[in-house]
Amino acid sequence: MIESILTHLAPAWAIAHAAPLLVVAPLVVATALVFVPSGRLAWLISILTTGASLFFALILLALVQADTVTLAALADAGIQTNMLREGVVSYAIGGWAPPVGIEFRIDALNAMILLLVTFIGTLASVFSWPTVNAEIRTEKQNLFYGAYLVCFAGLAGVAITGDAFNLFVFLEISSISTYVLVALGAGRDRRALPAAFNYLVMGTIGATFYVIGVGFLFAATGTLNMADYTALLPELVGNRTVQAGFAFIIIGLGLKAAMWPLHQWLPNAYAYAPSFVTTFLAATATKVALYALIRFLFTVFSPAYTFETASFDWLIAPLAIAAMVACSFQAVFQTDVRRTLAYSSVAQVGYMLLGVSLASVFGVSAGLLHLMNHALMKGGLFMAMAGIVLTYQGTTLRDFAGLGRSAPWTMTAFAICALSLIGVPLTAGFQSKLMLLQATFTAGWWWASGVIVFSSVLAVIYMGRILEAVFFKAPENPRKVRKEAPLLLLIPLWVLALANLWIGLDASFPYDLARNAAEAVIGVGGQQ
Amino acid sequence: MNPDHHVILRVVAKTLIPLITLYAFYVQFHGDYSPGGGFQAGVIFAVGIILYALIFGVSSALRLIPPSFTRGLAAAGVLLYAGVGIWALFGGGNYLEYGALLDEPEGGHHGQHIGIILIELGVLFGVAGSMLTIFYAFAGRVAEISDEDW
Numbered sequence: 073m074i075e076s077i078l079t080h081l082a083p084a085w086a087i088a089h090a091a092p093l094l095v096v097a098p099l100v101v102a103t104a105l106v107f108v109p110s111g112r113l114a115w116l117i118s119i120l121t122t123g124a125s126l127f128f129a130l131i132l133l134a135l136v137q138a139d140t141v142t143l144a145a146l147a148d149a150g151i152q153t154n155m156l157r158e159g160v161v162s163y164a165i166g167g168w169a170p171p172v173g174i175e176f177r178i179d180a181l182n183a184m185i186l187l188l189v190t191f192i193g194t195l196a197s198v199f200s201w202p203t204v205n206a207e208i209r210t211e212k213q214n215l216f217y218g219a220y221l222v223c224f225a226g227l228a229g230v231a232i233t234g235d236a237f238n239l240f241v242f243l244e245i246s247s248i249s250t251y252v253l254v255a256l257g258a259g260r261d262r263r264a265l266p267a268a269f270n271y272l273v274m275g276t277i278g279a280t281f282y283v284i285g286v287g288f289l290f291a292a293t294g295t296l297n298m299a300d301y302t303a304l305l306p307e308l309v310g311n312r313t314v315q316a317g318f319a320f321i322i323i324g325l326g327l328k329a330a331m332w333p334l335h336q337w338l339p340n341a342y343a344y345a346p347s348f349v350t351t352f353l354a355a356t357a358t359k360v361a362l363y364a365l366i367r368f369l370f371t372v373f374s375p376a377y378t379f380e381t382a383s384f385d386w387l388i389a390p391l392a393i394a395a396m397v398a399c400s401f402q403a404v405f406q407t408d409v410r411r412t413l414a415y416s417s418v419a420q421v422g423y424m425l426l427g428v429s430l431a432s433v434f435g436v437s438a439g440l441l442h443l444m445n446h447a448l449m450k451g452g453l454f455m456a457m458a459g460i461v462l463t464y465q466g467t468t469l470r471d472f473a474g475l476g477r478s479a480p481w482t483m484t485a486f487a488i489c490a491l492s493l494i495g496v497p498l499t500a501g502f503q504s505k506l507m508l509l510q511a512t513f514t515a516g517w518w519w520a521s522g523v524i525v526f527s528s529v530l531a532v533i534y535m536g537r538i539l540e541a542v543f544f545k546a547p548e549n550p551r552k553v554r555k556e557a558p559l560l561l562l563i564p565l566w567v568l569a570l571a572n573l574w575i576g577l578d579a580s581f582p583y584d585l586a587r588n589a590a591e592a593v594i595g596v597g598g599q600q
Numbered sequence: 601m602n603p604d605h606h607v608i609l610r611v612v613a614k615t616l617i618p619l620i621t622l623y624a625f626y627v628q629f630h631g632d633y634s635p636g637g638g639f640q641a642g643v644i645f646a647v648g649i650i651l652y653a654l655i656f657g658v659s660s661a662l663r664l665i666p667p668s669f670t671r672g673l674a675a676a677g678v679l680l681y682a683g684v685g686i687w688a689l690f691g692g693g694n695y696l697e698y699g700a701l702l703d704e705p706e707g708g709h710h711g712q713h714i715g716i717i718l719i720e721l722g723v724l725f726g727v728a729g730s731m732l733t734i735f736y737a738f739a740g741r742v743a744e745i746s747d748e749d750w
Binding site for chain 1: 671672674675676678679682683685686689693694695696697698699700
């Protein structure tokens with residue numbers, strides 16, 4: 073199905089250069105937006121750019137999934153495909169062959185993450201205009217969209233690169249623009265400034281730890297290329313330098329991915345950033361950092377190393393469990409709905425890490441499936457949230473009372489995503505939690521299965537409080553009349569809500585993506 | 601205050617600033633075969649302007665180079681850099697493959713030369729523009745609470 077993109081839709085230059093263009097297009101357009109006079113025009117341009125990136129991501133996914141027949145047909149037509157072998161695209165930047173030059177390397181795992189980031193980025197761009205127009209000063213709107221596209225390009229770059237140092241550069245590109253975007257929430261709530269500063273300090277520490285770790289690996293191996301690490305590291309397992317590098321990288325990326333207890337920057341940053349920024353970040357930023365973590369755990373290092381197995385059992389799994397319980401509890405006691413959702417995000421990162429820490433194909437694909445589903449449901453929840461901020465200017469639980477009657481379309485979509493977050497059958501969340509339960513049972517971690525169920529019960533409580541206020545309480549403010557979020561916002565919101573229902577009914581598409589991704593990474597360096 | 605209070609500073613700065621700017625371009629154009637390059641040149645160039653702002657006041661520096669110009673300069677630098685990469689795509693090479701820039705026969709190195717010079721120029725614009733933008737952001741910052749309100 074998706075291969076018809078290659079044979080019918082995409083021109084030859086797009087197939088040959090999809091990998092760099094996916095990142096370069098938003099980066100170039102972002103700088104060009106400085107010269108664009110109007111915010112509305114900048115908005116339209118950013119939709120087109122993120123849409124183009126989505127198109128390139130689809131091409132890459134098609135290339136990764138293409139069978140030998142399709143690839144042979146492409147080669148016969150004289151089209152450069154950059155296939156290293158079946159399922160792996162390798163693009164040499166500047167024509168310098170890896171491992172000397174920087175390599176963009178796409179396998180099933182990257183292709184999935186790139187599709188997720190560009191899909192969410194496109195939807196978020198479409199819905200952004202009403203809320204950006206309301207929350208950002210007119211003369212800054214074009215620069216705001218510029219910063220957004222830089223962030224988008226950085227996240228895509230992290231997900232696409234096959235070079236450990238290049239990953240650091242893209243991580244910083246996305247992070248620095250994120251700090252700016254979060255701080256722009258100061259127009260609505262001054263607490264955005266300390267939140268952004270806090271995020272800046274924590275994020276910089278995370279990036280520094282990561283780059284120190286890469287430095288250790290470079291000292292031990294003399295290379296920065298991830299595929300090269302896979303080949304060189306097995307001889308150096310007992311090396312202290314490599315082990316120290318591993319520890320630094322896990323902590324650094326863990327901080328970026330909001331791994332408990334390194335998540336302290338997240339709730340405030342999500343709560344006080346402009347609504348559009350929260351929507352985009354919640355669905356992409358921690359996901360991309362988690363991708364980088366998985367990439368290092370399974371491609372660069374390998375579960376075959378004793379120190380990594382130990383860190384799965386004694387570090388990542390316990391921290392994942394702690395996140396699922398502690399942050400779900402914290403979510404229950406928040407009065408601001410955005411903070412509830414933010415704490416719930418940290419708890420959901422715990423689910424994904426639990427799947428990853430099983431270090432089996434089943435576990436990792438369960439974690440990846442949850443990663444994808446969580447992007448869809450949190451994206452939807454924060455989009456509905458943005459609609460409420462736009463029309464009612466309130467974010468506390470009291471402001472949500474009775475909204476089910478005054479904004480039924482917005483809140484129905486919110487409810488669908490909330491049910492998906494809880495994991496009610498027939499929604500996306502159910503599919504991934506069920507798979508996670510099966511994976512933990514298969515591994516014999518019955519206690520982890522118990523925690524998953526317990527944490528889901530907590531999710532029933534914290535989302536239930538919001539849903540109860542929305543649908544069963546009388547409005548606090550009787551002047552509230554029926555006032556729906558604008559149509560521009562409702563359409564992407566419902567796309568996400570329906571995607572949640574669709575995955576709940578038939579999870580084969582995301583399941584195959586996650587499964588292929590897990591097999592691609594574990595097949596490379598793992599024991600299975 | 602006596603207007604001639606800083607006369608030595610002003611006279612010295614007036615002689616130094618052209619030299620600093622000239623030195624920036626020296627570092628820039630020798631960057632492709634000696635230590636230095638766009639980043640250092642951009643910093644040195646921006647330092648010349650910042651020295652001017654420190655000695656003669658931010659307002660006259662703002663008249664000389666307005667913030668909208670520095671922002672545009674930084675963006676234009678990135679555009680130039682990335683644009684060279686896209687130019688290489690049109691030449692049939694990979695992204696940023698300088699050898700493909702000029703469509704020259706095998707063994708030609710002018711593409712490499714042009715490519716690195718243009719890219720370093722992009723870095724010069726980007727760094728100088730960002731340095732000055734950051735400086736203006738701090739120097740031109742107006743306290744949100746006036747001193748009497750404390």
